[in-house]
Amino acid sequence: MERSYAAEKVRHKAYNAWMKDHGGVIVNIIADMWKGFPGMAHTGAARAAVDNLTKSLAIEWAHSGVRINSVAPGTIISKTAMENYKEYGPTLFKMSVPFSPAKRLGVPEEISPAVCFLLSPAANYITGATLKVDAGQSLYHSIWEIPEHDAWPEAPEGENTDVLREIMDKTKSKL
Ligand SMILES: *[C@@H]1O[C@H](CO)[C@@H](O)[C@H](O)[C@H]1NC(C)=O
Numbered sequence: 001m002e003r004s005y006a007a008e009k010v011r012h013k014a015y016n017a018w019m020k021d022h023g024g025v026i027v028n029i030i031a032d033m034w035k036g037f038p039g040m041a042h043t044g045a046a047r048a049a050v051d052n053l054t055k056s057l058a059i060e061w062a063h064s065g066v067r068i069n070s071v072a073p074g075t076i077i078s079k080t081a082m083e084n085y086k087e088y089g090p091t092l093f094k095m096s097v098p099f100s101p102a103k104r105l106g107v108p109e110e111i112s113p114a115v116c117f118l119l120s121p122a123a124n125y126i127t128g129a130t131l132k133v134d135a136g137q138s139l140y141h142s143i144w145e146i147p148e149h150d151a152w153p154e155a156p157e158g159e160n161t162d163v164l165r166e167i168m169d170k171t172k173s174k175l
Helices: 002-022 041-060 079-099 112-119 159-174
Strands: 024-029 066-073 130-133
Touching: 002 024, 002 041, 024 041, 024 112, 041 066, 066 112, 112 130
Parallel strands: 024 066, 066 130
Antiparallel strands: none
């Protein structure tokens, strides 16, 4: 959150110093946090905040001719990311592959064209948008596993719950 607060201050400075009178284009990078970001709630909250910021500023700064959009990449691998994650890198990145409909991770070179497009005059009529560049990852299943549990309240008694119980018992006896 600190980082996005700092980025927000810089954005306001850039706006007041130039964009307010001359217009401009901003692209924010967020992440694939659409299904929740388990184990990473701190960064998920920050990215969601930046997405809202994008949409709010799109309206707030429209009268200055400022366009502002965000790009939400899927899991992206890079040489520097591998260096940052050290010995966890290979496992961490390999683990994500089956969760990509492309069955491979993306690379930064596949994100930058989207950023360039949004910055270019080809996107002159686009503001407040979020462009997912994730090979459909955000529409596919989650990498997060929920452990077996019985922590939820029982479904209300009735014929539907009887059916539910029946199929659950059958599944259990198969195991
Ligand atoms: C952004 O947050 C504000 C303040 O809570 C809210 O009014 C607005 O609807 C949000 N916008 C979106 C697109 O979620």
